[in-house]
Amino acid sequence: MAKVEVMQAGQDKWTWYQMRDAKLLMEHPDFDEHLQKWAQESLMCTHNQITSVYYKEKNENYISGTLAINMNPDHWEDVHILHYYIDEKRLVTIGDPTWLFHNMDNHEWNQYILGCDYPVDGFMFVVNAIIRAFFGRMDEIEMQLKEIEFQMKENNGGKLLREIVDLRNQMTRWNVQTVALKEIRFAIEEVFPALVKDAQTFHTLKVRLARIQMLQTAYEHEIDTLLKIDDNVANYRSNNIMKTLTVFTVLLTPMTALGAIWGMNFKNMPELEWKWGYLASLILIFGLTGLTYWWLKRKGLTGDILDMNLEHTSKKTRKKTVHPSE
Numbered sequence: 001m002a003k004v005e006v007m008q009a010g011q012d013k014w015t016w017y018q019m020r021d022a023k024l025l026m027e028h029p030d031f032d033e034h035l036q037k038w039a040q041e042s043l044m045c046t047h048n049q050i051t052s053v054y055y056k057e058k059n060e061n062y063i064s065g066t067l068a069i070n071m072n073p074d075h076w077e078d079v080h081i082l083h084y085y086i087d088e089k090r091l092v093t094i095g096d097p098t099w100l101f102h103n104m105d106n107h108e109w110n111q112y113i114l115g116c117d118y119p120v121d122g123f124m125f126v127v128n129a130i131i132r133a134f135f136g137r138m139d140e141i142e143m144q145l146k147e148i149e150f151q152m153k154e155n156n157g158g159k160l161l162r163e164i165v166d167l168r169n170q171m172t173r174w175n176v177q178t179v180a181l182k183e184i185r186f187a188i189e190e191v192f193p194a195l196v197k198d199a200q201t202f203h204t205l206k207v208r209l210a211r212i213q214m215l216q217t218a219y220e221h222e223i224d225t226l227l228k229i230d231d232n233v234a235n236y237r238s239n240n241i242m243k244t245l246t247v248f249t250v251l252l253t254p255m256t257a258l259g260a261i262w263g264m265n266f267k268n269m270p271e272l273e274w275k276w277g278y279l280a281s282l283i284l285i286f287g288l289t290g291l292t293y294w295w296l297k298r299k300g301l302t303g304d305i306l307d308m309n310l311e312h313t314s315k316k317t318r319k320k321t322v323h324p325s326e
Contacts, residue, residue: 067180251293253292
């Protein structure tokens with residue numbers, strides 16, 4: 001489409017100007033200085049922005065802006081740019097909409113928009129198509145969440161944590177893009193309240209935004225839960241490692257201490273002349289080690305930390321529960 005497509009819509013009540021290059025708009029005879037200035041500014045804009053103007057006593061209300069939508073989480077530099085201008089008689093769109101067609105062809109897409117009563121209705125149809133595309137990406141995130149939950153049951157390692165964090169970053173980016181659509185929704189309600197009050201497209205827009213927000217909130221909560229589980233598992237493993245090292249150190253303390261004493265090689269060491277000196281030394285070392293292990297076990301320091309806490313809680317509960325005799 002290397003030209004400006006001019007289409008009459010809503011039973012010739014309004015006009016839709018569609019093109020893929022803002023330069024064409026600046027040269028079109030139908031556009032005044034105001035629209036040409038907007039087109040020139042649009043050429044430089046590659047991020048989400050919106051301008052809404054509402055004159056209560058004049059019929060000059062309009063919304064203009066840019067939507068920058070990315071649908072590929074692996075390549076966030078791949079952005080679909082849509083510039084738009086809406087007043088009560090004109091809808092101007094600049095950009096390639098083919099990624100929004102879903103199961104429609106170009107003719108069906110145009111007919112849906114041209115069948116709308118007002119320009120703002122046609123634009124809301126475009127926004128609704130964007131949200132519909134978002135739903136497909138939310139389904140992919142749901143599948144990734146299920147896969148991560150399954151993997152977490154089998155093996156909770158550093159690679160899995162990176163996948164969870166990457167998924168969290170994806171959700172943050174999707175939320176940012178959804179915020180831009182929410183802003184458009186409120187701008188439309190601000191500038192064209194009478195036109196959209198009973199419009200089906202506006203009702204669909206509100207419901208779809210509520211649905212996508214519900215999904216994003218639910219998935220964010222689930223991702224945060226997975227991060228907390230991973231953090232708790234990591235803390236539990238760290239505690240077990242520290243406990244194991246502590247118990248191992250305590251068990252080896254008698255052996256280390258006695259070995260250090262005997263390694264000093266003092267002249268007066270009568271046990272060196274004893275017939276059973278080595279045997280007595282070994283018995284003393286292993287005896288003290290066994291005694292130390294028995295003491296640790298009695299204190300509950302050799303068992304599982306969670307089991308120890310649960311057992312302790314269970315005993316306290318049983319003590320507090322007293323059944324009166326009949």
